[in-house]
Amino acid sequence: xxxxxxxPGPLSVPEGAIVSLNCTYSNSAFQYFMWYRQYSxxxxxxxxxxxxxGNKEDGRFTAQVDKSSKYISLFIRDSQPSDSAxxxxxxxxxxxGKLIFGQGTELxxxx
Amino acid sequence: DAMVIxxxxxxxxxxxxxxxxxxxxxxxxxxxxxxxxxxxxAPKLLFHYYDKDFNNEADTPDxxxxxxxxxxxxxxxIRSPGLGDAAMYLCATSTTDRGYTFGSGTRLTVV
Numbered sequence: 001x002x003x004x005x006x007x008p009g010p011l012s013v014p015e016g017a018i019v020s021l022n023c024t025y026s027n028s029a030f031q032y033f034m035w036y037r038q039y040s041x042x043x044x045x046x047x048x049x050x051x052x053x054g055n056k057e058d059g060r061f062t063a064q065v066d067k068s069s070k071y072i073s074l075f076i077r078d079s080q081p082s083d084s085a086x087x088x089x090x091x092x093x094x095x096x097g098k099l100i101f102g103q104g105t106e107l108x109x110x111x
Numbered sequence: 112d113a114m115v116i117x118x119x120x121x122x123x124x125x126x127x128x129x130x131x132x133x134x135x136x137x138x139x140x141x142x143x144x145x146x147x148x149x150x151x152x153a154p155k156l157l158f159h160y161y162d163k164d165f166n167n168e169a170d171t172p173d174x175x176x177x178x179x180x181x182x183x184x185x186x187x188x189i190r191s192p193g194l195g196d197a198a199m200y201l202c203a204t205s206t207t208d209r210g211y212t213f214g215s216g217t218r219l220t221v222v
Contacts, residue, residue: 043117
């Protein structure tokens with residue numbers, strides 16, 4: 001079993017839709033959770049950074065962490081064609097620890 | 112802008128011919144990482160430096176080596192590239208209290 005599981009998609013939605021991206025994990029010691037966005041042929045860029053359980057909102061993006069279920073989500077409201085990218089979840093046990101990535105979900109937002 | 116720069120963006124090398132990929136950073140972060148990312152897969156950590164301390168992942172092949180002559184620069188050497196080493200190679204930096212900052216990657220093709 002992989003430490004972090006993420007549905008690879010691809011996921012295709014119409015412009016303006018609400019998108020839900022999810023990851024599950026097996027290591028209960030993970031405390032720091034991140035979402036990265038990766039455009040084609042580019043390096044990942046950090047979108048959201050959260051510690052422990054709870055919600056964090058930044059503009060159209062909301063990250064949720066449910067440690068009891070070992071489940072994290074990223075919601076994108078009013079999705080735009082420019083949101084088309086691969087979204088990678090990542091997590092680690094402590095601030096200096098190794099970052100473990102999910103496989104990434106490929107998202108396409110159609111105009 | 113402070114950033115992580117990888118050169119070259121695209122590298123074509125012959126089977127078995129040594130190749131070096133470079134990474135530089137202006138963020139003055141103490142930790143630098145090299146990841147290998149194959150198509151539709153999660154980035155896989157090869158090794159990282161905490162300052163000058165080198166940390167190799169247990170499953171990183173001996174074919175892969177790294178050098179960090181100073182805080183700003185880090186190199187990935189592939190001594191005898193095989194066809195299976197074709198991938199995107201990502202350099203990242205971090206301090207201990209945030210997520211990673213990635214470069215744009217070097218896409219390696221082995222012919």
